[in-house]
Amino acid sequence: MAEVVRVYEHSTYRDVYVVELEDGSTRLATKNLVPGKKVYDEWLFKLGDVEYREWNAYRSKLAAALLKGIKELSISSGSKVLYLGAGSGTTASHISDIVGLRGRIYAVEFAPRVMRELITVAESRKNIIPILADARFPQKYKHVAEPVEVIYADVAQPDQASLVLLNSKLFLKDGGYLYLAIKARSIDVTKEPDEIYRREIDTLKVGHFEILDVIHLDPFDKDHAMVYAKYFK
Ligand SMILES: C[S@@+](CC[C@H](N)C(=O)[O-])C[C@H]1O[C@@H](n2cnc3c(N)ncnc32)[C@H](O)[C@@H]1O
Numbered sequence: 001m002a003e004v005v006r007v008y009e010h011s012t013y014r015d016v017y018v019v020e021l022e023d024g025s026t027r028l029a030t031k032n033l034v035p036g037k038k039v040y041d042e043w044l045f046k047l048g049d050v051e052y053r054e055w056n057a058y059r060s061k062l063a064a065a066l067l068k069g070i071k072e073l074s075i076s077s078g079s080k081v082l083y084l085g086a087g088s089g090t091t092a093s094h095i096s097d098i099v100g101l102r103g104r105i106y107a108v109e110f111a112p113r114v115m116r117e118l119i120t121v122a123e124s125r126k127n128i129i130p131i132l133a134d135a136r137f138p139q140k141y142k143h144v145a146e147p148v149e150v151i152y153a154d155v156a157q158p159d160q161a162s163l164v165l166l167n168s169k170l171f172l173k174d175g176g177y178l179y180l181a182i183k184a185r186s187i188d189v190t191k192e193p194d195e196i197y198r199r200e201i202d203t204l205k206v207g208h209f210e211i212l213d214v215i216h217l218d219p220f221d222k223d224h225a226m227v228y229a230k231y232f233k
Contacts, residue, residue, distance in 0.1 A: 030097035064220035085155035
């Protein structure tokens with residue numbers, strides 16, 4: 001990997017960085033909350049005393065949405081986030097870097113094998129609270145999580161929008177934001193949304209969400225779009 005030339009905060013997204021390398025290329029990155037430690041096979045970059053972790057858009061749909069220019073990143077230092085379908089913690093770890101130790105991520109995942117990996121990540125990242133539960137039944141973790149400013153949902157299930165609504169009612173603050181990764185069949189979802197996709201968005205609208213942006217994640221992820229929406233209770 002080439003030497004780091006400079007690092008600057010992203011012009012649109014707070015607490016997200018752009019690392020410029022000697023060979024002229026750039027990488028999206030977050031400040032590593034746990035210096036020296038990787039979570040997946042990402043690159044670590046050091047400039048002065050600060051370490052940055054490459055945020056790989058082929059591995060994280062949120063990074064892909066940022067590189068594709070989604071309107072805003074409503075997650076920043078101190079944010080509280082409910083993450084549905086946290087998987088082994090790839091994206092959650094970058095959100096953990098962003099929100100820092102004043103923030104919290106309630107990371108819901110129902111597959112025990114994946115949860116074991118998530119717990120390993122959470123052991124060194126004290127702002128991640130792993131919750132082994134089915135996101136279709138949010139009452140079961142009502143006593144563990146608290147009201148949040150953002151829900152990030154990536155469960156890759158057909159009923160994901162209704163699952164988001166159930167969670168929003170319990171946990172999302174009035175005026176809070178949603179990022180929902182939707183599996184879409186059509187290539188240009190903004191021009192020709194397919195049926196599944198439209199249905200998910202309609203469900204969100206009925207459930208008090210205003211759609212602020214829809215971004216197709218191609219070429220980083222050919223099958224998904226990211227919906228960004230605002231919640232009015
Ligand atoms: C696409 S993967 C998540 C990848 C992760 N968001 C990332 O970017 O690092 C979807 C995850 O959602 C989990 N999942 C699916 N349905 C769920 C449910 N009803 N409740 C909790 N987790 C669920 C799966 O086990 C899987 O780990």
